[in-house]
Amino acid sequence: MTSDLSALPPGSMIGILGGGQLGRMLSLAASKLGMRTHIYCPDANSPAFEVTPHKTVAAYDDEMALAAFADAVDVITYEFENVPAATAEFLAARKPLRPGARALAISQDRLAEKSFLASKNIPVAPHRAVATPADLDAAMEELGLPAVLKTTRLGYDGKGQRVIRERSEAAEAFAALEPKPLVLEAFVPFEKEISVVVARNLPGEVRSFDAAENMHRHHILFTSTVPADIPPGLEKHAAMLAKVIVVALDYVGVLGVEFFVVPGERPSLMVNEIAPRVHNSGHWTEAVCLTDQFEQHIRAILGWPLGDPARLADVVMENLVGDEVGIVPDGIDGNTQPHLYGKTETRPGRKMGHVNRIVRGA
Amino acid sequence: MTSDLSALPPGSMIGILGGGQLGRMLSLAASKLGMRTHIYCPDANSPAFEVTPHKTVAAYDDEMALAAFADAVDVITYEFENVPAATAEFLAARKPLRPGARALAISQDRLAEKSFLASKNIPVAPHRAVATPADLDAAMEELGLPAVLKTTRLGYDGKGQRVIRERSEAAEAFAALEPKPLVLEAFVPFEKEISVVVARNLPGEVRSFDAAENMHRHHILFTSTVPADIPPGLEKHAAMLAKVIVVALDYVGVLGVEFFVVPGERPSLMVNEIAPRVHNSGHWTEAVCLTDQFEQHIRAILGWPLGDPARLADVVMENLVGDEVGIVPDGIDGNTQPHLYGKTETRPGRKMGHVNRIVRGA
Numbered sequence: 001m002t003s004d005l006s007a008l009p010p011g012s013m014i015g016i017l018g019g020g021q022l023g024r025m026l027s028l029a030a031s032k033l034g035m036r037t038h039i040y041c042p043d044a045n046s047p048a049f050e051v052t053p054h055k056t057v058a059a060y061d062d063e064m065a066l067a068a069f070a071d072a073v074d075v076i077t078y079e080f081e082n083v084p085a086a087t088a089e090f091l092a093a094r095k096p097l098r099p100g101a102r103a104l105a106i107s108q109d110r111l112a113e114k115s116f117l118a119s120k121n122i123p124v125a126p127h128r129a130v131a132t133p134a135d136l137d138a139a140m141e142e143l144g145l146p147a148v149l150k151t152t153r154l155g156y157d158g159k160g161q162r163v164i165r166e167r168s169e170a171a172e173a174f175a176a177l178e179p180k181p182l183v184l185e186a187f188v189p190f191e192k193e194i195s196v197v198v199a200r201n202l203p204g205e206v207r208s209f210d211a212a213e214n215m216h217r218h219h220i221l222f223t224s225t226v227p228a229d230i231p232p233g234l235e236k237h238a239a240m241l242a243k244v245i246v247v248a249l250d251y252v253g254v255l256g257v258e259f260f261v262v263p264g265e266r267p268s269l270m271v272n273e274i275a276p277r278v279h280n281s282g283h284w285t286e287a288v289c290l291t292d293q294f295e296q297h298i299r300a301i302l303g304w305p306l307g308d309p310a311r312l313a314d315v316v317m318e319n320l321v322g323d324e325v326g327i328v329p330d331g332i333d334g335n336t337q338p339h340l341y342g343k344t345e346t347r348p349g350r351k352m353g354h355v356n357r358i359v360r361g362a
Numbered sequence: 363m364t365s366d367l368s369a370l371p372p373g374s375m376i377g378i379l380g381g382g383q384l385g386r387m388l389s390l391a392a393s394k395l396g397m398r399t400h401i402y403c404p405d406a407n408s409p410a411f412e413v414t415p416h417k418t419v420a421a422y423d424d425e426m427a428l429a430a431f432a433d434a435v436d437v438i439t440y441e442f443e444n445v446p447a448a449t450a451e452f453l454a455a456r457k458p459l460r461p462g463a464r465a466l467a468i469s470q471d472r473l474a475e476k477s478f479l480a481s482k483n484i485p486v487a488p489h490r491a492v493a494t495p496a497d498l499d500a501a502m503e504e505l506g507l508p509a510v511l512k513t514t515r516l517g518y519d520g521k522g523q524r525v526i527r528e529r530s531e532a533a534e535a536f537a538a539l540e541p542k543p544l545v546l547e548a549f550v551p552f553e554k555e556i557s558v559v560v561a562r563n564l565p566g567e568v569r570s571f572d573a574a575e576n577m578h579r580h581h582i583l584f585t586s587t588v589p590a591d592i593p594p595g596l597e598k599h600a601a602m603l604a605k606v607i608v609v610a611l612d613y614v615g616v617l618g619v620e621f622f623v624v625p626g627e628r629p630s631l632m633v634n635e636i637a638p639r640v641h642n643s644g645h646w647t648e649a650v651c652l653t654d655q656f657e658q659h660i661r662a663i664l665g666w667p668l669g670d671p672a673r674l675a676d677v678v679m680e681n682l683v684g685d686e687v688g689i690v691p692d693g694i695d696g697n698t699q700p701h702l703y704g705k706t707e708t709r710p711g712r713k714m715g716h717v718n719r720i721v722r723g724a
Contacts, residue, residue, distance in 0.1 A: 007691050010702045010715075028390055031413045034690075034702025034715060051393050053415045207696075288674070290649070290699065290720055299691075308696035310722065312650070312674035328396075329369050329661075334670035337652065340372045340396025353372075353396060358652055360672065 005202050007303040008074055010034035013054070014298065015073030015095070017087075019046025021341035021351065022079035022278050025286075027051045029294035033302075040069050047342040048079075060087045070094035077253060077301050081107045081276050082154060098202070098252040098301040103276040106249070110152040111183050113274060120248050122241055123270045125260075126186040136174050139184040140167060146187040149173045151180075159219075163187075188270060190260035194228045194235075197282035198242035199254045199296040202303035206246060207296070208239045209289065209309045212281045212317075214258070220349065224281045224317040226288075230261060238269055245274060254278050254297035280351075284317035285309070287337045287356035314359035325352035335359075367564050369665040370436055372396035375416070376660065377435030377457070379449075381408025383703035383713065384441035384640050387648075389413045391656035395664075402431050409704040410441075422449045432456035439615060439663050443469045443638050444516060460564075460663040461615040465638040468611070472514040473545050475636060482610050484603055485632045487622075488548040498536050501546040502529060508549040511535045513542075521581075525549075550632060552622035556590045556597075559644035560604035561616045561658045564665035568608060569658070570601045571651065571671045574643045574679070576620070582711065586643040586679040588650075592623060600631055607636060616640050616659035642713075646679035647671070649699045649718035676721035687714035697721075 014030050016023045019041030027037040027048055038054035039046065049055050054072070058065030066087065070076065075096045081104060088101045106116050114124045128139035130149065140147060145167070151160035162173040164184075174182065193216075198208040213228035214221055228235065242257045249255075256279025258272040282293040291299070291307025299306055320327065320338075323346060328338045332355060340353035376392050378385045381403030389399040389410055400416035401408065411417050416434070420427030428449065432438065437458045443466060450463045468478050476486045490501035492511065502509060507529070513522035524535035526546075536544065555578070560570040575590035576583055590597065604619045611617075618641025620634040644655035653661070653669025661668055682689065682700075685708060690700045694717060702715035 010687070010690060011704065011706060024393070028393055028413075031386070031390055031704065032701050034700075034704045036412050036704065049415065050398050051390075051413060053411065053417075055415070287652070290697065302691070304691035305694065306696065307699065308720075312722070325372070328372060329664070329666035332667065334668065335652065337669065338396075339394050342373065342393065342396045342398065344373060358670075360674070 005303060007202075011036065012074040012302065013038055013072060014301070015040060015069055015076040016048070016079060017041075017060070017076065017083055018079035019043060019048035019055075020079055021047060021343075024048035024051055024341060025294045025339075026077070026079060026278065026297060029292065030298045032295065033298055033304075035298065035302075038069065038073050040065075045344060050342050060084055063090060066090055067094065075301055077297070078104075079277055099255070099276045100250070100252065103249050103251055103255070107274055107276045108153055110150060110273070111181070112152075114183070116248075117245070117271050117274075120244055122244060123268065125188045125270055125272075128184050129181055130174070130184050131181040133171065133174055136170055136182075136184060140164070140170060143184060143186040148185045148187060149177060150183050150185060151177050152183050153179060188260050188262060190270070191263045191267065192228075192230075192261045193258060193272065194230060194238060194261060195224070195256055195258045195279065195281040196238045196242045197254055197256050197279050197285065197293050198239070198246055199293075199300050199306055199309075200246040200251050201300040201306050202252050204247075205306050206243050207306045207309050208242050209282060209285050209293065210311050211235045211238050212284060214281050218349070220321060220351070221280045221319055223319070224284055226284050226311065226315050231267065234261065234267060234269065241269065241271065251276070253300045254282070254293050256282060280319070281317075283339070283354050284315045284356055285311075286339065287317075287358055288313045288315045316357045316359075318355050318357065319351055320353040320355065321351055322346060322348045328353065328355075367665060369564075373398065374436040374664065375400055375434060376663070377402060377431055377438040378410070378441060379403075379422070379438065379445055380441035381405060381410035381417075382441055383409060383705075386410035386413055386703060387656045387701075388439070388441060388640065388659060391654070392660045394657065395660055395666075397660065397664075400431065400435050402427075407706060412704050422446055425452060428452055429456065437663055439659070440466075441639055461611075461613050461617070461638045465611050465613055465617070469636055469638045470515055472512060472635070473543070474514075476545070478610075479607070479633050479636075482606055484606060485630065487550045487632055487634075490546050491543055492536070492546050493543040495533065495536055498532055498544075498546060502526070502532060505546060505548040510547045510549060511539060512545050512547060513539050514545050515541060550622050550624060552632070553625045553629065554590075554592075554623045555620060555634065556592060556600060556623060557586070557618055557620045557641065557643040558600045558604045559616055559618050559641050559647065559655050560601070560608055561655075561662050561668055561671075562608040562613050563662040563668050564614050566609075567668050568605050569668045569671050570604050571644060571647050571655065572673050573597045573600050574646060576643050580711070582683060582713070583642050583681055585681070586646055588646050588673065588677050588679075593629065596623065596629060596631065603631065603633065613638070615662045616644070616655050618644060642681070643679075645701065645716050646677045646718055647673075648701065649679075649720055650675045650677045678719045678721075680717050680719065681713055682715040682717065683713055684708060684710045690715065690717075
């Protein structure tokens with residue numbers, strides 16, 4: 001809406017789309033900087049509603065509610081990449097939307113994302129668009145098997161994808177995955193996954209946090225360990241690629257970049273996906289960095305100078321999924337920093353909180 | 363009300379008396395632990411009202427409002443020591459009040475505080491109770507001049523005290539200070555002031571943060587520097603005295619202890635005052651400790667294990683008073699962590715926020 005680069009002052013109202021744990025943690029970080037926050041979420045039971053008196057409970061396509069929300073705030077951000085394009089456009093016409101609509105559009109569409117990355121010479125897995133069974137046949141021919149068939153939209157935590165090991169599995173996988181079109185990705189024999197959380201602020205300053213090494217369990221992030229056990233040159237390269245991405249997108253805010261580390265004579269990197277928001281694999285920053293990812297995002301969208309992302313200790317972040325939240329408080333020792341999301345209902349597979357286990361002497 | 367030592371679970375509602383910056387920061391820390399908070403404050407414009415949807419705007423002697431507040435929460439704490447005794451009793455009869463009424467009673471009365479400390483063999487400045495001009499004459503005779511005449515109640519940030527350098531100043535000082543009775547304290551030729559923030563939880567575990575060295579300006583805390591420039595033995599001694607105090611009070615929560623460092627062949631300590639709450643000179647803990655004083659207070663009153671107070675870097679906390687808040691955001695560099703209190707009106711002498719300047723490599 002505006003190209004004004006001036007910093008928003010303390011006391012500004014930050015509108016946040018999405019009332020889950022990421023919106024909640026963004027709100028807490030904004031409060032620390034003297035800001036106010038207004039949470040917009042369709043779910044009346046959202047955990048982020050517990051950390052501010054300002055809220056809108058409405059659907060993302062409710063234009064009356066969206067207009068009132070835009071009127072009430074000074075800048076708008078979001079906790080999830082699946083903000084509908086029409087919602088993003090509607091809001092961006094009224095108040096600054098940061099990160100912008102382009103980052104949303106690209107990260108919502110796995111195919112658009114891979115094309116964008118490839119256009120910037122950033123390595124991604126070989127892939128083919130798959131709109132029809134015939135496309136899938138041709139793609140399997142070209143990429144070989146095993147391969148992974150994925151939806152281009154609305155996938156997260158392993159949802160919306162199927163591994164195809166044999167051609168006989170193809171028809172069922174194609175039928176099962178919605179919405180179409182799909183994308184077939186060559187199976188990447190990666191050694192590990194790392195991620196880099198990078199920030200770019202309104203005037204264009206870029207800083208990234210140290211890379212985290214991620215382990216998954218049942219397709220949900222289980223642990224992020226920092227430092228990652230990778231050669232220093234590879235970590236520098238990951239930060240450089242992350243910078244290329246945010247600069248190319250004219251991005252404002254924090255962005256998560258997931259990389260595969262591909263073994264070889266010299267291990268190399270391949271971008272798995274990007275997320276235009278604070279990232280689960282960056283929750284460790286809260287415990288051990290001078291500035292954490294949540295404050296960094298708020299600083300970035302306010303047009304403030306970025307904070308120092310330097311890390312003061314080694315750390316392992318572990319998600320508490322479902323009943324695992326029961327280890328708090330009695331199962332935690334002093335070196336373990338819990339962060340619970342205030343969700344009233346515990347469900348299997350639901351992220352209820354995380355802990356940061358700190359190893360002193362980084 | 364109850365002697366139940368069991369831990370309160372995530373999702374519990376914490377009632378906080380007082381809606382200033384300390385209440386606000388306690389609420390933010392409680393949210394991080396998955397708790398909800400309800401702020402009680404007579405001032406409708408309180409900064410803490412911006413970080414939770416649950417509030418009561420009512421006077422501290424409004425028994426209807428207090429009863430409803432007590433009904434709505436699981437445990438009650440406070441951000442300031444001047445909670446009226448009747449309010450504390452009324453609430454403590456309904457829900458656990460932590461820290462308890464005894465800590466309030468003692469810390470509200472400078473004379474009761476000094477008597478308590480002296481009874482535990484903790485060094486305090488020589489002092490005399492002063493109810494009448496004749497008491498003051500006798501006290502000046504015994505303690506000598508200069509000396510400091512103070513109210514026993516409701517003093518803070520240098521308010522409620524007068525230095526008496528000559529006898530001719532005594533009558534005016536006595537007349538000016540209210541409420542009576544007063545206390546005359548011998549002038550302590552201290553070299554510096556340090557403070558220790560100590561925590562004791564419901565089961566009785568005690569941990570203290572490193573000592574901070576405090577500088578004042580116009581009687582308001584200006585900077586707290588950590589580590590304090592004092593011999594290691596003296597710092598250990600300060601922590602030991604702080605522990606004696608919380609154990610003697612059967613205290614639950616975080617308590618601030620201010621000490622004078624008195625020069626001599628071997629420098630010694632004298633307790634200046636105690637505050638039964640999180641303390642301005644502990645705001646540095648937020649930037650560099652595994653657990654900060656706000657989370658430590660919440661853990662303590664919940665009956666949770668205390669967190670590790672270990673410090674990861676050297677730091678200088680600087681209060682932003684009045685217009686000084688204007689240095690944010692443009693006057694801060696990356697190593698400087700701002701924390702603003704969200705106060706809508708800037709007034710001279712009003713604490714608007716603080717910054718933590720971090721020196722890496724502790």
